[in-house]
Amino acid sequence: MPKAKSESKPKTKSERDESVVFVGSKPLMSYITACVTQLNRNPDELIIKARGRAISRAVDVAEVLRNRFMTDLKVRSIEISTETVTTAEGNTANVSAMEITLVKTK
Amino acid sequence: MPKAKSESKPKTKSERDESVVFVGSKPLMSYITACVTQLNRNPDELIIKARGRAISRAVDVAEVLRNRFMTDLKVRSIEISTETVTTAEGNTANVSAMEITLVKTK
Numbered sequence: 001m002p003k004a005k006s007e008s009k010p011k012t013k014s015e016r017d018e019s020v021v022f023v024g025s026k027p028l029m030s031y032i033t034a035c036v037t038q039l040n041r042n043p044d045e046l047i048i049k050a051r052g053r054a055i056s057r058a059v060d061v062a063e064v065l066r067n068r069f070m071t072d073l074k075v076r077s078i079e080i081s082t083e084t085v086t087t088a089e090g091n092t093a094n095v096s097a098m099e100i101t102l103v104k105t106k
Numbered sequence: 107m108p109k110a111k112s113e114s115k116p117k118t119k120s121e122r123d124e125s126v127v128f129v130g131s132k133p134l135m136s137y138i139t140a141c142v143t144q145l146n147r148n149p150d151e152l153i154i155k156a157r158g159r160a161i162s163r164a165v166d167v168a169e170v171l172r173n174r175f176m177t178d179l180k181v182r183s184i185e186i187s188t189e190t191v192t193t194a195e196g197n198t199a200n201v202s203a204m205e206i207t208l209v210k211t212k
């Protein structure tokens with residue numbers, strides 16, 4: 001099946017209304033700058049997502065952002081879940097995931 | 107100052123009403139068994155706490171417990187915060203902390 005071209009792909013709710021930053025294994029400040037950029041583009045809501053080991057870094061991102069860079073942010077909700085991923089060998093593994101939703105206080 | 111004897115120490119709110127499991131660097135199953143024990147003793151509420159790198163393990167504990175061992179549990183709230191710790195050299199450092207509160211659904 002050919003890949004859908006980006007212009008023909010209908011935008012999901014996530015792309016329209018929400019800014020999402022995925023936290024991985026890069027240094028903390030990479031994600032802080034990504035969050036600040038997203039919040040300048042869409043100041044209503046920011047969702048920080050992470051899986052597995054990166055979850056603790058995602059909490060660091062939210063806390064550093066809130067305490068040092070944008071003190072008018074507050075945590076609206078935090079959700080945890082389990083996702084099933086397929087490894088390179090074709091096995092499936094369960095991995096924990098987290099979503100932190102930050103909003104600006106007026 | 108001598109250590110207060112356990113019977114003379116007034117119970118804090120935490121000891122009376124809440125079960126708390128602190129997650130550190132031990133294997134996941136140690137914390138799962140600790141959680142199951144606490145929930146058998148006090149089935150109303152369980153708080154899982156962790157700091158720094160252990161945060162992702164705390165999420166694993168909550169998810170494995172909920173999905174495999176006690177499927178009648180649900181997440182009531184998740185809070186994140188920043189704590190200031192003093193290092194062995196006398197410096198202070200900020201560390202992220204998380205508290206996951208689980209409750210039984212009736």
